[in-house]
Amino acid sequence: MPFKIYNSYSRQKEAFTSITPGHVGMYVCGPTVSGESHLGHARPYIFFDIVLRYLTYKGYKVRYVRNITDAGHFEEEGREAEDKISKKALLEKLEPMELVQKYTNLFHWAFKKFNCIEPSIEPTATGHIVEQINMIEKIIAEGYAYTSNGSVYFDVKKYAASYDYGKLSGRVIDDLLETTRELDGQDEKRDLADFALWKSAAPEHIMRWKSPWGEGFPGWHIECSAMATKYLGAEFDIHGGGMDLQFPHHESEIAQSTICNHQAPVRYWMHNNMITINGRKMGKSYNNVIKLTELFSGDHPLLTQAFNPMTVRFFILQGHYRSPLDFSSEALVASEKAFKRLWEAHELLQKLPVRETTAAADKELDDKITLWLSELEIFMDDDFGTPKVLANLFEMAPIINSIKDGLIAADAISGETLLLMKKKFRLFLEDIFGLQSVDGKNNETLNAVMQLLIDIRKNAKIQKDYATSDKIRIQLSELGILLKDEKDGGMSWGVE
C-alpha cells in the first residue's frame, strides 16, 4: 500500500514520492501577526505538524518552512493601499515591529502549548524584502509584470495565455478577467485580474522600503514565493495551508514562481478545511472568532469551560483534515472526555507486565488486535486518516482496561502482541499525533505528596476509618484531583 496524499492541484490522491530521496521540503503558510491567533488558526498548524511528524516517522528528513507575515497585506486590492499592520499599530500606539513581535510571541506561546514542533526555518517577510524585490525584477525581465504609478502588477492575462492560471482553485480565467469590481485604483492595472507584486506607499504608510520603483512594500503573494524558493528551491515537495488561501494566494504563488523559476514550484498542494462555528467559517469578518487565549482560559460567552490545548489537538484529529469541523463547547467537552479515556488506557497499557514468550490463549482476540494495529499505518497512508486511527485505538481501550482489571486474562494475548501494542500506542499517540499528558503527573514533588496521601488513605481504609479516607478523597477532589479506588486495592489519581 503506497503512501498517498490528496493533491489539491490534481484533485485526487497521489502516491507520494519526494524529489530528493530521503528528503522532503515542506512550506506552510504561516500566520499574519497583526492580531491574536484564534481556533481557526489551530487547524493548519496542528495538522501540518502531524504531516511533519508522519513524514519523519516514514524516514524522511524534512525541512519545514513556515513564514511569519509581518509586512502586512492590503486591506483591499487597489484601495488606498493601507497596510493592515501599520493601521492597527497606529490605533494601539505601538511601533509596527513592536506589534508584530507581540503577536509573534503569542503565536509561539500558543503552539508550544499545542506541542507543535517548531519549523526548521521561520522566515519573516520583512527580513526578505531584498529577495522579493529580486524576484519581481526577474518577473519584469521575463515580461510578465509591468509598472504603474510606482507599483508593479503581474500580468495575469499574458500568463494565462501560456499557462493554466486558475487550475489550482478551479477558476475559469475568462470569468476572472471579466469580473467587475468597484474598487479604487483599478485603473492602474491593465486587467482587473492582475495582482500587485509591489505597491507604492502613500505618505502616511509606515512600513515602507526603497525599491527600483520607488518607496513601497511587497504585494500579497510574493513573500511566500520568494522565501519558499530561497529555502526549498525552485521545485519542492509539499505546500500547505488553509483552503481559503487557494485563491488568490496560492494561485498567484504558482504564477509568480513559474515565471521566475521556469517551472511549477510545488509537487503536492495540501489544503486543510475550515473550522466552523454553527456551520459558518470562523473568521474575523464574521465576528465569530474564539481566540486561543480565550479557549485556554474559558473566558468567552460560547465556552462553558476552559479547554486544555491537548483537548483541542485531539478534537482536530477526530475529524479528517479535508472536512469542515464544526466547533461547539459541547463537542470539545466530548473530545476532552474521549481523550482522557484513551490516554488513561494508553498509560495503563504501558504499565502492563509483558511475558515475552507467552502464547495467546485467546487467538481470536489476539488476531483482532493484530489487525487493528496493522491498520493504523494503512489509515495514515491513505491521506492522513487520523479519525480512523483513533477509532481503532478506541477499540482497544476496553481490552486494555479489562486486562488491567483481570476481566480478561493476562495471557489472552501473546507477549509479542502486547509488546507491539505498547509500541504502536506510543508511536501513534505520542510521536505521530503529538499528544501528551494533560495533568501534572510529571511533577516529582506532587507525585511524592500524592503517594503519601494514598498511603494514609489506604491505611485508614484498612482500619475502616472512612471519615479519614473520605476526607482525603473529598478534599483532594475540591482541589481538582481525582482519586480512584481500584479493584485490586490500589489507588490511582489524576488531575481533573
Added chain:
RNA sequence: GGUCCUUUGGCCGAGUGGCUAGGCAAAGCUCUGCAAAAGCUUCUACAGCGGUUCGAAUCCGCUAGGGACCUCCA
C-alpha cells in the same frame, strides 16, 4: 451572479457499491464501604424524490437546506 463543496442516529464525526466506524450523551446491569473509574448490554442513521444496479448512505439526475471561494482570511 459565477465556480465549487456539503447534507449521516440526541450531538460530534469516519466511511466504502454488498460486511455493527469511533467518540460523547442516554438507559439498564456488574464491580464497589461510599464515590469515581472501569466492564457488559441497549440505542442501526445516512435531506427528499426519481434513476442505474442482483444490491446504494456510497454512482447519476432533479428538488430543498447549509457552506466556501470570487476582497484580507488558516
